[in-house]
Amino acid sequence: MNGKTITILLIICTVVSSLIADQEYWQQYVHYDYKVKLDVDDRALSGEGFICYRNNSPDTLDRIYLHLYPNAFKDENSTMAREARSQNYRFKITPRNNGYIDIIEFRIARRDLSESVKDAPLIAYNIDDTILESRLPEPLPPGEELQLYIKFYEKITSIVNRGGWRGNQFDLTQWYPKLVVYDQNGWHPDKYHLNGEFYGEFGAFDVEITLPYNYIVAATGEVIEGDPGWHWVQVDTGLSDTEWERSYQQQLEEIRKRGLQQKERTVKFRAENVHDFAWLASPDFLYERGEWHSIPIHVLYNKNARQQWSRKVVQRGERTLEWLSKRFGMYPYPQLSITHGLLGGGMEYPMLVMNSGPWEGLIGHEVGHIYFYGILANNELAEAWLDEGFTSYQENWYEQHYYGDRGYEDENPPDPKSWKFKLNPKPTSRERTVSYLVDYLTSGYNEPLAQYAQDFKGGYGINAYTKGAAFFGMLHKMVGDSLWDEICHTYFDRWKFKHVNEQRFKQVCEDVTGMDLEWYFDQWLHRTVNIDYARGKLSKSQQADGSWKTSVDIHRKDRGIMPVEVELTTVSGQRYLQKWDGRAKLGTLVFETDDKPKTVVVDPNDIILDRNRMNNGNMSIQFLPDNPLSFGYKPRDLYVIKYAPKIWYNDVDGVWVGARLRGSYLEKFLRTEAGVTWGLRSNRLGGNLKFGHPIIPNSDKLQFDLSFIQQEGRAVGNVGLVYKTSRMRYSPPRQRMELFFSTAQLLENGEQYGRRKIHAGGELLKVPEWQPGRVNKISFGYQLELQQLMWWGMLRMQAEASPEFLGSEYDYSKLQGELSLRLGGFNNYIASRFFAGRFFGSETPLQERFFVEGANPRARFEKFYLRSVGALPRQIYYHLPGGGNLRGYLDQPFNSESLAALNIEAGSAVLTSIFRHFLPRWTVLRLVTFYDVGKLKMDDKDKTLMDAGVGVHFRGRMFYAPVNLRFDFPLWVSDPLPGEKSFRFRWLFSVSNSF
Numbered sequence: 001m002n003g004k005t006i007t008i009l010l011i012i013c014t015v016v017s018s019l020i021a022d023q024e025y026w027q028q029y030v031h032y033d034y035k036v037k038l039d040v041d042d043r044a045l046s047g048e049g050f051i052c053y054r055n056n057s058p059d060t061l062d063r064i065y066l067h068l069y070p071n072a073f074k075d076e077n078s079t080m081a082r083e084a085r086s087q088n089y090r091f092k093i094t095p096r097n098n099g100y101i102d103i104i105e106f107r108i109a110r111r112d113l114s115e116s117v118k119d120a121p122l123i124a125y126n127i128d129d130t131i132l133e134s135r136l137p138e139p140l141p142p143g144e145e146l147q148l149y150i151k152f153y154e155k156i157t158s159i160v161n162r163g164g165w166r167g168n169q170f171d172l173t174q175w176y177p178k179l180v181v182y183d184q185n186g187w188h189p190d191k192y193h194l195n196g197e198f199y200g201e202f203g204a205f206d207v208e209i210t211l212p213y214n215y216i217v218a219a220t221g222e223v224i225e226g227d228p229g230w231h232w233v234q235v236d237t238g239l240s241d242t243e244w245e246r247s248y249q250q251q252l253e254e255i256r257k258r259g260l261q262q263k264e265r266t267v268k269f270r271a272e273n274v275h276d277f278a279w280l281a282s283p284d285f286l287y288e289r290g291e292w293h294s295i296p297i298h299v300l301y302n303k304n305a306r307q308q309w310s311r312k313v314v315q316r317g318e319r320t321l322e323w324l325s326k327r328f329g330m331y332p333y334p335q336l337s338i339t340h341g342l343l344g345g346g347m348e349y350p351m352l353v354m355n356s357g358p359w360e361g362l363i364g365h366e367v368g369h370i371y372f373y374g375i376l377a378n379n380e381l382a383e384a385w386l387d388e389g390f391t392s393y394q395e396n397w398y399e400q401h402y403y404g405d406r407g408y409e410d411e412n413p414p415d416p417k418s419w420k421f422k423l424n425p426k427p428t429s430r431e432r433t434v435s436y437l438v439d440y441l442t443s444g445y446n447e448p449l450a451q452y453a454q455d456f457k458g459g460y461g462i463n464a465y466t467k468g469a470a471f472f473g474m475l476h477k478m479v480g481d482s483l484w485d486e487i488c489h490t491y492f493d494r495w496k497f498k499h500v501n502e503q504r505f506k507q508v509c510e511d512v513t514g515m516d517l518e519w520y521f522d523q524w525l526h527r528t529v530n531i532d533y534a535r536g537k538l539s540k541s542q543q544a545d546g547s548w549k550t551s552v553d554i555h556r557k558d559r560g561i562m563p564v565e566v567e568l569t570t571v572s573g574q575r576y577l578q579k580w581d582g583r584a585k586l587g588t589l590v591f592e593t594d595d596k597p598k599t600v601v602v603d604p605n606d607i608i609l610d611r612n613r614m615n616n617g618n619m620s621i622q623f624l625p626d627n628p629l630s631f632g633y634k635p636r637d638l639y640v641i642k643y644a645p646k647i648w649y650n651d652v653d654g655v656w657v658g659a660r661l662r663g664s665y666l667e668k669f670l671r672t673e674a675g676v677t678w679g680l681r682s683n684r685l686g687g688n689l690k691f692g693h694p695i696i697p698n699s700d701k702l703q704f705d706l707s708f709i710q711q712e713g714r715a716v717g718n719v720g721l722v723y724k725t726s727r728m729r730y731s732p733p734r735q736r737m738e739l740f741f742s743t744a745q746l747l748e749n750g751e752q753y754g755r756r757k758i759h760a761g762g763e764l765l766k767v768p769e770w771q772p773g774r775v776n777k778i779s780f781g782y783q784l785e786l787q788q789l790m791w792w793g794m795l796r797m798q799a800e801a802s803p804e805f806l807g808s809e810y811d812y813s814k815l816q817g818e819l820s821l822r823l824g825g826f827n828n829y830i831a832s833r834f835f836a837g838r839f840f841g842s843e844t845p846l847q848e849r850f851f852v853e854g855a856n857p858r859a860r861f862e863k864f865y866l867r868s869v870g871a872l873p874r875q876i877y878y879h880l881p882g883g884g885n886l887r888g889y890l891d892q893p894f895n896s897e898s899l900a901a902l903n904i905e906a907g908s909a910v911l912t913s914i915f916r917h918f919l920p921r922w923t924v925l926r927l928v929t930f931y932d933v934g935k936l937k938m939d940d941k942d943k944t945l946m947d948a949g950v951g952v953h954f955r956g957r958m959f960y961a962p963v964n965l966r967f968d969f970p971l972w973v974s975d976p977l978p979g980e981k982s983f984r985f986r987w988l989f990s991v992s993n994s995f
Contacts, residue, residue: 027499029054030179030203037210037264038172038281043156043165045175050118051148052111053140057182061140064108064148065180065189066132072192073099073157073164079129080161083194083454088731088787090825091160099157099164101177103127107149108137117147130192132177150177159342166342169282169302171354173347174198176277181379183499190381195460196453197373197380200275202497208268211281213259218300218337219279220351221271228267229255230287230298237288237311248286248303273332273497274350275377280339290314292321295331301340301358309358313338316360320367323398327485328371329492336370338363350374360408364395376491376500383501384460385449385525389468393476396430396469405430424629427636434606435634435666437466441530442611442668444699445729450502450525458728470609471524477607478520478563479513487512519561529560530698533582534615535602542596550591552600554580558611558698567604570595577604606636611698613637614665626662628959634666646677650712651870652752653679658686668700669693677711686711701725705740712868713750714770716861718742732787738780741806744847744858745774753868754847754857758891762979766869767893769857771845773809777802794820802841812841814848820995827909827924832902833995835884839897850899852934852945853889855882877988879968881995884934888947888970890988892977894936901934905994907953923956930968930994946974949986951994966990 036047055061072080076093084091109120125134140146154175157164163173174192181188181199188199205221216229232255236244271277286306290297297317301309317338325331333351341347341354346362348369355362368391372378378386399407406413407429414421427435440446440462447459449467456463476484491500491508506521523529536553543549550568561582568576568591580587591597602616610616613636624630626642633640646658658677664670673690688709694700701724708717720740727733746754754770779800786793800814816837822829837850847857859882860866872878877890884901911925919925928951935944951968970986 025498026056026058026184028056028179028182028201030201031206032176032203032277033206034176035208035210036176038170038212038215040168040170040212040215043170045154045156045172046152047154047176048105048149048151049176051150051177051179052145053148053179054145055140055142058142059182060142061136061182063133063135064146065134065187067174067178067180067192068101068103068127068130068132069174069178069192070099070101070154070157071127071130073097073160079191080194085789087194087458087728088789089194090789092789093160097158097160099155101152101154103132103150103152103177105149105151106132106134108134109147110138110140111145111147117149120149128191131180131189133189152177162343162347163278164342168284169280169342171278171280171342173278173349173354174276178276181499188379193381193454195456196384198276199379199381200377202273202275202377205271205274205277206268207270207277207279208266209279209281210264210266212283213262213265214255214283215281216283216285216287216300217267217279217281218285218298218339218352219269220274220277220349221269222334224268224270226265226267230289230300233285233303234287234289235306235310271350274374276349278349278352278354280341280354285340288314290318292318293325293331295321295333296335297321298335298337299339300337305340305358309340313358313363316358316363317367319402320364320398323364323401324368324371324394327394327397328488329496331370332375332496333370336367338367348373361395361399364398365391368394371492375496377498378500381453383450384453384464385468385471386500386502386505388464389449390472392465392469393472396433396473397476399429422624423627425624425633425635427633431606431636432634433466434470434609435636437462437470438609438611438636439634439666439668440466440729441528441609442694442698442700443729444696444701444725446528446530446698448526448528458731467524474524474562474607474609475509475517475520477605479509479515483513523560530558530611531560531562531608532556532558532610532612532615533562533564533602533608534612535566535600535617536586538600540597546594548591548593548596550593550597550600552589552591554582554587554589554602556582556585556587557615562608564603564608565605567601568593568597569599569601571598612669614639614669626660628961631959631961632667636666639663639665639670640667646675646864648864648871650753650868652682652868653684653712654681656680656686684713695721710747713747713753714744714861715747716742716744732785732792734783734785736781736783740779740781741776742779743774743776743807744861746770746772755869756857756893757869757874758893759874759977764874768846769893770847773845774807775802775810775845775848776806776808778806790824792822794818810841810843810845812839812844812848814839814844816850827912827926828907830904830906831995832904833885834900834902836900837898844897846895849895849897850883850936852884852886852894852896852899852901852936853879853892854885854887855880856895877986879966879988879990879992881990881992884932884936884945885995886932886934886945886947887930887968887988887994888932888949888973888986889945889975890970890986892975894938894943894945896936896938898937899934900936901932903930903932903995905930911952920956923954926953926955927951928953928968928994944974948972953994964991964993966992966994968994 031052034047034049036045038045072078073093081093106123106125107117107120108123109117123134125132159166163171179201181201216233232251284303285300286303288299299313321331335351337352339354344356346353346355346366348366353366355366372390373380373387380387405428447456449463453460487509490512506517509517534555534557536555538552540548540550563579564582565577565579566589570593572595576591576593578589580589601618603610618637620638621641622638623641626644641661641663644660646660649655656677656679658675660675663672671692675688677686690707692703692705695702695704703722705722706719718740720738722738724736755766756769758765758767777800781798784795796818798816802808802810802812804811818835820833822831824830849856860880865871879887879890884899885903905928907926907928909924909926911927915925931948933946935942947970949970954965956963967989972983976982
């Protein structure tokens with residue numbers, strides 16, 4: 001069979017399968033005719049509407065369902081509110097910000113009857129959360145129509161989710177009674193969930209909106225009656241800022257005068273071939289107009305954002321329409337509106353997007369949604385990957401096409417060899433995305449992509465958007481540019497204005513390519529696999545004619561299967577590319593080249609989400625200066641080693657200097673650290689080594705940790721396992737378990753370092769805190785963290801044993817527990833901590849005991865700035881939380897083998913509002929009061945100590961990480977030093993929370 005015959009057969013098969021699909025497919029039809037009035041004072045809508053519903057299914061229907069989405073914001077008992085609490089979202093529905101919809105009248109009539117539906121009897125219905133269910137007065141056979149009449153009142157929620165009000169702007173989304181979809185799988189009466197979006201029936205909308213005269217309005221559809229007010233506030237981009245501002249003020253005055261004569265105006269919009277309708281209105285909008293292929297582009301934005309939005313958004317909208325029309329199919333609607341919405345990020349609706357900013361990527365993503373969700377309408381709740389993934393991929397594709405690997409952010413790509421890059425390294429936009437996704441795939445929290453949004457255990461966003469985009473990207477690379485273009489256009493042509501799903505998209509792909517893609521869709525949508533191909537044995541030989549023959553083995557080291565490219569580069573720079581199907585555990589490729597091979601790389605373009613590129617043949621090492629700006633730098637083909645100088649001081653070494661190297665792959669694998677120090681006064685050499693690596697493949701829940709430090713007169717080593725797990729990757733409830741063997745001892749003359757300066761009776765004393773002798777111990781720790789909207793809790797328990805048979809020179813064991821609770825929000829709270837611990841055995845070394853004021857010397861040794869005597873100037877009082885945590889006793893290092901303590905703290909962010917103009921964004925300045933009490937055993941007698949005081953706590957962000965700065969003033973202690981008063985000024989600071 002020749003190639004021409006095969007091509008003809010493929011075309012015939014494609015046409016036949018398309019015709020069969022068309023014959024089997026049906027969808028319902030809905031026509032909405034709504035009249036609504038916006039009350040800006042009461043922040044409410046009142047309205048009525050007629051809905052015509054045609055049953056195109058082969059089934060007779062006996063009931064009908066409607067979405068009443070505003071009820072999701074009615075109270076804390078809604079499905080959405082409960083899901084928000086379970087995921088620790090920090091918003092609460094109250095009578096001040098809630099929203100709901102009340103049905104005042106509800107009537108149903110067959111359309112073929114002579115009477116008006118408005119005269120039909122009232123119909124009984126039941127409302128469950130956001131779903132209205134009603135039995136029909138009589139069954140609706142196939143091909144027949146019915147009409148609904150609905151009169152309703154809606155209180156508009158404040159903007160806590162996709163729609164609502166803020167100030168005098170109203171974003172009206174999911175605002176109307178909306179028919180539930182009935183398709184081949186029956187009714188879909190899905191409630192409004194925190195994650196996931198919507199599913200609607202195609203049809204037409206006629207919506208008449210009455211609003212205050214000075215409000216500017218934009219909506220799905222075309223204006224067919226009335227004036228939306230755009231020309232009143234249209235920006236003349238040819239004027240200077242001063243000239244335009246003068247003109248704008250004159251126009252506002254004219255609008256105000258007209259508003260005195262006419263309080264309201266009505267605007268009517270019509271939209272066809274859509275399954276949703278949204279609108280927004282504000283008196284503060286400005287308007288600009290663009291056009292592409294005679295399609296008007298309406299841009300409306302807040303007057304305060306003119307510098308950011310003017311001209312740019314029109315241009316970006318035009319280019320986005322051109323891109324989408326070229327790649328998928330001609331934009332089929334009569335207009336596009338890009339508007340300045342209240343929601344952070346953006347939200348899409350047919351012909352209308354609401355964006356929080358003018359960014360090109362956001363415009364591309366949301367306008368892309370008009371294709372993927374709008375024109376090609378999937379059930380977003382059931383298959384979010386099909387629209388979020390597709391538009392995320394086309395957005396990335398657009399970015400790569402127009403801007404290259406570095407994307408929008410870098411018009412002048414940095415030189416990787418420059419110092420600017422080394423101080424602030426930035427991988428490409430695509431590399432960042434791939435690293436982020438592979439980190440998730442190997443986290444132990446990976447979930448199947450194809451599931452309902454509400455069923456994800458925490459991975460909805462990264463699955464629907466990032467993994468979804470990767471699914472389409474890999475498919476594109478696998479079939480090639482030509483077939484991918486044909487897939488995109490065929491998908492659009494075959495399924496525009498229809499409901500799509502996984503099977504329908506897969507059928508298009510298979511029809512176009514002739515491939516069986518069941519394995520690909522199953523692997524990436526329904527399973528959780530990882531990809532790891534490694535370059536194996538490499539043999540090369542020169543042939544008699546001077547050419548070279550190279551044989552390379554490729555190993556598949558994980559369950560995932562992908563066609564994989566292998567690239568050979570010769571010494572002259574010639575490149576040869578072959579592809580292996582990747583299905584077997586081992587494959588061999590043979591290259592024949594004119595000159596000597598230099599490198600062989602598996603998956604050279606990093607296409608297949610290979611989890612470990614260290615074995616792909618092109619791994620190298622990169623050295624960078626260690627600084628906060630390099631946090632999060634995770635190149636896929638480099639083992640990064642960061643170097644930094646070290647310098648500090650203590651009374652024994654004087655100034656000590658050193659260097660540190662920290663290395664890792666993707667900041668996750670093969671984590672290493674090595675350091676060396678030299679005391680300039682003592683001439684003592686010190687050093688440290690660390691190693692960490694996940695043990696379970698494709699999971700970072702179980703980690704192996706090894707560390708050793710010999711520095712400042714002590715030697716400390718730890719080896720053990722740490723297991724961390726949670727229901728969601730980054731959110732409570734979280735559990736942590738660790739099992740460690742540790743050894744520690746003073747070295748020769750080490751007692752000089754293990755002292756502490758305290759002020760007593762007007763004198764400065766150096767009190768010993770370390771005892772000689774080896775301490776070998778095994779320890780087990782457990783930690784549980786819980787959190788809800790208005791409370792947080794942490795339970796810690798630890799058991800240790802230091803028996804002689806482990807080589808320890810001490811024989812003791814320890815049990816301790818700690819429970820911390822915080823009630824209230826992030827800014828205003830009351831918190832408490834209860835601690836209790838006891839040692840058992842003949843003798844406990846001083847450095848391991850419980851200290852009243854905070855962490856013991858063994859814990860302080862881990863902080864280089866607290867490790868030794870004189871590490872901080874004696875005028876500085878630093879508090880490291882732990883032990884009894886009685887911060888007023890920082891100058892009295894009471895210690896005991898038995899200790900119980902209670903810490904209470906109340907904080908208020910009143911200082912934040914006072915100093916807001918002087919504080920960076922996202923910072924909190926709290927005023928704190930505290931009380932601490934502890935009971936310990938000293939010299940076989942019980943002793944009770946107390947303190948109380950106030951504090952100022954600062955929390956912000958710096959270099960992508962949270963920053964704490966705490967100043968506490970323990971103004972009263974129950975047991976002061978000799979010669980001191982209980983009430984006096986004391987102070988301390990810390991970069992750690994109190995507890």
